[in-house]
Amino acid sequence: MNGIQTYMQAILDASHDGIIAIDKDAVITLVNRNAIEILGLPEGIVGEKITTYIPNSDMLRILASGKKELGDIATILNRQIIINRLPIILHDQIVGAVSTFKEITDIQKMELRIRKKFTESGLEAKYRLEQIVGRSKAITEIRQLAEQFGKTDATVLILGESGTGKELFAQGIHLISGRSSGPFVAVNCAALPGNLLESELFGYEEGAFTGAKKGGKSGLFELAHGGTLFLDEIGEMSLPIQTMLLRVLQEKKVRRIGGEKLIPVDVRIVAATNLDLEQLIRQHQFRSDLYYRINVLTLELPPLRDRLEDIPALTCSIIEEVSQRIDKQICGVDPTIYQVFQQYEWPGNVRELRNVVERMVLLAQDRYLGSGDVAFFRKKLNQHRVTAAVMESWEETERSLILSTLRQTNGNKGEAAKRLGMDRTTLWRKLKKYQP
Structure with missing residues (x-):
C-alpha cells in the first residue's frame, strides 16, 4: 500500500460500522477491520470475488438493480446485524456497490446512551420506594404492592387524594422495574390546555401550526421511549386526547401533529388521578x-388521616430535608408537636x-x-375543629333529608x-357516601 492507501484504510478501520465494497465485477475493492470481524472473513481478501466468501451475497442484487436497500436485518455468526446496501454510481453508471452494517446490540447501546442524556436533562426518577417515609400498616402494604407492580411491565393506575405522593410511587415503580435505566417522563394533564397537552404528548412536525418550532418537536411519548411515561391527573384529560x-396504547406507535409517519414507541404508562x-x-x-x-394494576394510596402514626417520621424527614x-x-x-399534628385530619x-x-x-x-x-x-x-363540626352537622342533616325523600x-x-333539586348521578354519589 502507498501512503494514501494506508491513510484511507486507517480511516475505514476507524469507522464503528463494518464496510465492504465491490466493483462492477463483484471484486472486493475495500473492506475494513469491523467488517472482517463481524462477517468472520479472512485477512487479505481485497481483490478477491465476494462470492468466494459469501456465495449468495445480496450485493450482487444491488449491482443488477441499482437500488439502495436500507435497514435490512440478518443473522450472521449468531449476531443480529442491520445492513444498508447502496450502489456506487459514477457518470450515471453503476460501477460497484457498498455495504455498511453494525450489530443491533450496538444500536441498542447507543439508544441507551441517548436516553441517559435525556436523564441528565431532568427526565429521571429520583425517589425509590424505600425512601417513601412511613411504617404504618397502610403505607407498608401499599409499598409492598408497588414493589410487585414494579417487577411487571403492565400499566398502573395510582389513585389517591391530592398530596398523597402519587408521583413518588410512580418514580419508585419505575426505578424497581426493568426500565430503570430508561427515562422517566412526567406530565400533569390538568396543568396544560388541550391543544398544548396534545402537542406535548405526541409532538409535531415543522409547520404543523402557527408558532411550531423549526424542525418540529419530539413528543413525550418519544422522549419516554424505553422508559416510563407518568400521566398525572389523567381524569382531567379531554375526550379527544x-x-x-x-x-397509541393499542398500536404502540405515535403520529406527530401534522405528520404522516408512525413512530414506534416502547413506553410503560403509569397514570394517576384523585377523581x-x-x-x-x-x-x-x-x-x-x-x-x-x-x-390493569391499581394502587390506592391512603390519605394521611388514615396513617397518623407516620406523622413523627414524616415530620423528622421534612425537617432534615428543609434544614x-x-x-x-x-x-x-418537642414530642408534643407530633401530638398536635395528630389531632388534625390533613385534607392536603x-x-x-x-x-x-x-x-x-x-x-x-432556636x-x-x-x-x-x-x-x-x-x-x-x-378553626378546623369548628369547620369539621359544622360539616358533620350539615352532612347529618343532608343524609336525613335524602333518606326521608327516598322513603316518600x-x-x-x-x-x-327531582324533589331534592339534584341530578341522579349526584344523588347516587351521596347515597354511596351515606350508605356505605
Whole structure:
C-alpha cells in the first residue's frame, strides 16, 4: 500500500460500522477491520470475488438493480446485524456497490446512551420506594404492592387524594422495574390546555401550526421511549386526547401533529388521578375503553388521616430535608408537636404537612423546635375543629333529608333527585357516601 492507501484504510478501520465494497465485477475493492470481524472473513481478501466468501451475497442484487436497500436485518455468526446496501454510481453508471452494517446490540447501546442524556436533562426518577417515609400498616402494604407492580411491565393506575405522593410511587415503580435505566417522563394533564397537552404528548412536525418550532418537536411519548411515561391527573384529560392516547396504547406507535409517519414507541404508562374515573365514565367524561386499558394494576394510596402514626417520621424527614436546603441546623423536636399534628385530619395530606413543617423550620428562633414554634398551627387546628363540626352537622342533616325523600318516593331515585333539586348521578354519589 502507498501512503494514501494506508491513510484511507486507517480511516475505514476507524469507522464503528463494518464496510465492504465491490466493483462492477463483484471484486472486493475495500473492506475494513469491523467488517472482517463481524462477517468472520479472512485477512487479505481485497481483490478477491465476494462470492468466494459469501456465495449468495445480496450485493450482487444491488449491482443488477441499482437500488439502495436500507435497514435490512440478518443473522450472521449468531449476531443480529442491520445492513444498508447502496450502489456506487459514477457518470450515471453503476460501477460497484457498498455495504455498511453494525450489530443491533450496538444500536441498542447507543439508544441507551441517548436516553441517559435525556436523564441528565431532568427526565429521571429520583425517589425509590424505600425512601417513601412511613411504617404504618397502610403505607407498608401499599409499598409492598408497588414493589410487585414494579417487577411487571403492565400499566398502573395510582389513585389517591391530592398530596398523597402519587408521583413518588410512580418514580419508585419505575426505578424497581426493568426500565430503570430508561427515562422517566412526567406530565400533569390538568396543568396544560388541550391543544398544548396534545402537542406535548405526541409532538409535531415543522409547520404543523402557527408558532411550531423549526424542525418540529419530539413528543413525550418519544422522549419516554424505553422508559416510563407518568400521566398525572389523567381524569382531567379531554375526550379527544383520550381517544388519541388510546390509539397509541393499542398500536404502540405515535403520529406527530401534522405528520404522516408512525413512530414506534416502547413506553410503560403509569397514570394517576384523585377523581372517581368510574363516575366520570357514567357522566360520559372519560372513555371506558381507556379506563380498562390503564387500570390493569391499581394502587390506592391512603390519605394521611388514615396513617397518623407516620406523622413523627414524616415530620423528622421534612425537617432534615428543609434544614439541609436552607443550611439551618435543627437538633431536636418537642414530642408534643407530633401530638398536635395528630389531632388534625390533613385534607392536603403530606403536601400540607410539608408546607406547615417548612414554615415552622424557617421561622424557628432556636435549634430546638418547641411548642411555641407550632403556635400558628394551633389556630388553624381550632378553626378546623369548628369547620369539621359544622360539616358533620350539615352532612347529618343532608343524609336525613335524602333518606326521608327516598322513603316518600318508595325508593324511586329519579323522583327523589327531582324533589331534592339534584341530578341522579349526584344523588347516587351521596347515597354511596351515606350508605356505605
